[in-house]
Amino acid sequence: MKIYGDMISPFVRMTIVTAHEVGLGTRIEHVVEAVKPTEVNAKLSSLSPIGKIPVLETDHHHGIYDSRVIIEYLCHVAGNSTLIPDDGVKRFRVLTLQALGQGMADAAVAYRYETAARPKGLQWEDWISRTMDRQHAAFDELESSWMELLSEVNAGSIAVAVALSYMDFRLPDLHWRNGHPKLGHWHAAFSGRESMVKTALTQK
Numbered sequence: 001m002k003i004y005g006d007m008i009s010p011f012v013r014m015t016i017v018t019a020h021e022v023g024l025g026t027r028i029e030h031v032v033e034a035v036k037p038t039e040v041n042a043k044l045s046s047l048s049p050i051g052k053i054p055v056l057e058t059d060h061h062h063g064i065y066d067s068r069v070i071i072e073y074l075c076h077v078a079g080n081s082t083l084i085p086d087d088g089v090k091r092f093r094v095l096t097l098q099a100l101g102q103g104m105a106d107a108a109v110a111y112r113y114e115t116a117a118r119p120k121g122l123q124w125e126d127w128i129s130r131t132m133d134r135q136h137a138a139f140d141e142l143e144s145s146w147m148e149l150l151s152e153v154n155a156g157s158i159a160v161a162v163a164l165s166y167m168d169f170r171l172p173d174l175h176w177r178n179g180h181p182k183l184g185h186w187h188a189a190f191s192g193r194e195s196m197v198k199t200a201l202t203q204k
């Protein structure tokens with residue numbers, strides 16, 4: 001199995017952290033593939049018409065995307081039913097927490113494209129401000145309502161941990177720890193997991 005993508009992408013990192021957590025770290029070949037939102041990447045496009053990272057190529061050369069489906073596929077291959085519980089209330093709590101982490105990552109990546117890639121004169125200030133409000137609402141909600149589920153290792157806690165690490169790397173001025181002490185402590189502890197250490201971001 002191959003996972004294509006650049007580890008700086010929080011979506012790519014979520015899939016590789018998951019691979020380590022379910023014991024598939026050595027079965028996955030990570031193929032570094034960078035993307036630009038305005039350019040076609042021929043290799044990725046042959047596996048996914050959407051052309052975003054990550055894409056997983058199965059041993060039978062099928063493309064699997066996006067990151068949520070890849071994560072579910074990895075759990076399936078590993079026979080793991082703790083990262084995404086099989087059924088019941090817990091399953092939908094975990095999936096909602098995962099959607100929250102993914103939503104934060106989506107907003108952070110879109111913010112990055114808008115502010116770092118788009119020419120200054122074309123940037124949309126109202127959109128930038130709304131995107132930041134979304135992030136702050138998410139930090140508040142995590143601090144007040146999700147600490148119990150975050151204390152477990154599941155698809156939700158992985159998504160949130162990776163999204164916050166991406167913000168540390170790309171958007172340090174957000175200062176998400178301010179006013180969110182429980183979240184800050186939790187993130188520091190989660191970042192010490194082997195899966196997070198092995199995928200840590202080292203380059204700018």
Ligand SMILES: N[C@@H](CCC(=O)N[C@@H](CS)C(=O)NCC(=O)O)C(=O)O
Pocket residue numbers: 008009010011035036037038051052053054066067068109
């Ligand atoms: N919903 C997708 C989002 C993936 C995504 O946005 N990837 C970005 C990199 S972080 C990308 O490939 N951008 C290139 C583009 O937009 O063409 C997932 O979860 O995999």
